[in-house]
Amino acid sequence: MTSDSSSGPIDDPLFTSGHRIFKNKDLLKIGHVPEADRIVGRDEEISKLAKRLNGAVHGYSPENVMIYGKTGAGKSLVSRHLCQRAKNAAGDDVDIGTAYIDCAEDTTETQVVSSLAMKLNDEGVTDIAVPHTGLSTSKYYKLLWRILDMRFDSVIVILDEIDLMDEDSLLMKLSRAEEAGKITCSIGIIAISNKVQYIDQLNERVKSSFQHKELFFKPYDANQLREIMHNRTDAFQDDVLTDDVIPLAAAFAAQEHGDARKAIDILRHAGEVASESDADTVREAHVRQAQQHAEKDRFRELVSGSPTQAKTALLALTELSLNSAEDSFLTSQVYDQYERICAHVELDILSVRRFRDLLKEQAFLGIVEIEKINKGSAGGIHLQNRLIEDAHIVRETILEDTRMQEWSTE
Ligand SMILES: Nc1ncnc2c1ncn2[C@@H]1O[C@H](COP(=O)(O)OP(=O)(O)OP(=O)(O)O)[C@@H](O)[C@H]1O
Numbered sequence: 001m002t003s004d005s006s007s008g009p010i011d012d013p014l015f016t017s018g019h020r021i022f023k024n025k026d027l028l029k030i031g032h033v034p035e036a037d038r039i040v041g042r043d044e045e046i047s048k049l050a051k052r053l054n055g056a057v058h059g060y061s062p063e064n065v066m067i068y069g070k071t072g073a074g075k076s077l078v079s080r081h082l083c084q085r086a087k088n089a090a091g092d093d094v095d096i097g098t099a100y101i102d103c104a105e106d107t108t109e110t111q112v113v114s115s116l117a118m119k120l121n122d123e124g125v126t127d128i129a130v131p132h133t134g135l136s137t138s139k140y141y142k143l144l145w146r147i148l149d150m151r152f153d154s155v156i157v158i159l160d161e162i163d164l165m166d167e168d169s170l171l172m173k174l175s176r177a178e179e180a181g182k183i184t185c186s187i188g189i190i191a192i193s194n195k196v197q198y199i200d201q202l203n204e205r206v207k208s209s210f211q212h213k214e215l216f217f218k219p220y221d222a223n224q225l226r227e228i229m230h231n232r233t234d235a236f237q238d239d240v241l242t243d244d245v246i247p248l249a250a251a252f253a254a255q256e257h258g259d260a261r262k263a264i265d266i267l268r269h270a271g272e273v274a275s276e277s278d279a280d281t282v283r284e285a286h287v288r289q290a291q292q293h294a295e296k297d298r299f300r301e302l303v304s305g306s307p308t309q310a311k312t313a314l315l316a317l318t319e320l321s322l323n324s325a326e327d328s329f330l331t332s333q334v335y336d337q338y339e340r341i342c343a344h345v346e347l348d349i350l351s352v353r354r355f356r357d358l359l360k361e362q363a364f365l366g367i368v369e370i371e372k373i374n375k376g377s378a379g380g381i382h383l384q385n386r387l388i389e390d391a392h393i394v395r396e397t398i399l400e401d402t403r404m405q406e407w408s409t410e
Pocket residue numbers: 029030031032033034038039040041042069070071072073074075076077078193194228260261264
């Protein structure tokens with residue numbers, strides 16, 4: 001590429017899309033790690049985590065840390081940020097290595113160990129080639145130990161979404177490697193999870209070897225979400241964002257347990273909606289549309305994996321919600337509607353008991369709310385079902401299933 005080809009404005013109208021709205025869209029990427037002065041409301045967590053990692057900077061053992069918090073609370077961001085800071089802070093005589101592993105992708109022990117070996121290796125220095133696949137777990141461990149001792153005094157490993165890993169012995173092997181004399185390099189682990197009960201489920205041997213401190217990340221409030229978004233407005237062209245965009249996106253994300261990921265997602269999406277409709281500015285209506293998209297994406301993920309019977313039960317409640325002034329319905333009413341849909345799409349009709357279980361599963365997923373009502377001694381206890389999600393979005397998502405499409409012609 002010549003320097004000329006990358007400079008100057010693009011004048012081919014085919015490739016100018018989005019340019020009127022966005023200046024640097026990368027700032028709104030989820031994986032983007034903002035600079036320290038753009039990290040909002042996490043000073044306390046940053047300083048606590050820094051204390052735990054302090055050893056690494058001086059060439060001795062960092063402590064292990066377990067970080068909990070809901071999705072979008074900045075756990076990965078703060079962990080990555082501190083790894084970078086620790087590297088920068090270390091003196092010339094201390095070699096620190098850091099590696100980030102997403103356990104949603106590397107779910108087995110072998111995958112994690114081979115990823116660690118690859119990420120921490122530098123073939124030019126170690127003369128070790130780490131194959132992507134094909135070795136046993138223990139061979140990957142041996143490679144990893146050699147690489148660590150050839151390159152580093154201490155290493156910090158981030159294991160994000162650790163609860164998604166199939167096995168837990170990795171935690172034990174990494175935390176005991178130095179003590180067991182396999183390496184002289186010290187390892188500190190930052191394990192991250194949304195599930196507070198994660199540690200309790202570990203086997204006793206793993207628990208006792210993974211000596212750790214715990215750190216909880218609180219959800220952001222609407223003010224912090226606003227500030228997080230304000231710090232990224234240079235993703236947009238000057239004067240493109242109208243005043244109500246950020247407060248509205250913050251309000252939506254605050255409703256959802258103060259999720260910064262969602263806030264940034266909505267902001268980016270709103271820009272895309274504005275851009276696609278050839279608008280000059282991003283406005284409230286674009287944010288509302290973006291929020292609907294986000295809802296749909298989240299819900300689609302939940303529903304698309306559900307069995308057809310579960311979708312049918314949900315569709316029955318949805319149809320009642322859409323066609324009535326009420327928003328709560330007795331299980332018997334929902335069941336009648338379910339029978340009608342089953343007959344129409346030629347699906348087996350489950351017993352009322354199994355049908356009730358399907359609705360309970362939907363309640364567990366947070367899609368439906370079930371309330372017990374007591375109709376007195378003669379009437380007994382009844383269950384009222386209410387759809388929590390937007391009924392239009394639910395209907396549209398369920399009807400994407402080819403089996404259910406028959407119903408859309410109803
Ligand atoms: N305090 C913050 N300041 C600026 N941006 C933030 C802050 N917290 C989170 N973000 C941004 O929000 C997004 C999600 O954050 P992050 O991935 O760290 O959340 P998480 O708690 O690890 O969530 P998950 O459990 O879903 O992985 C990222 O784009 C991140 O840059």
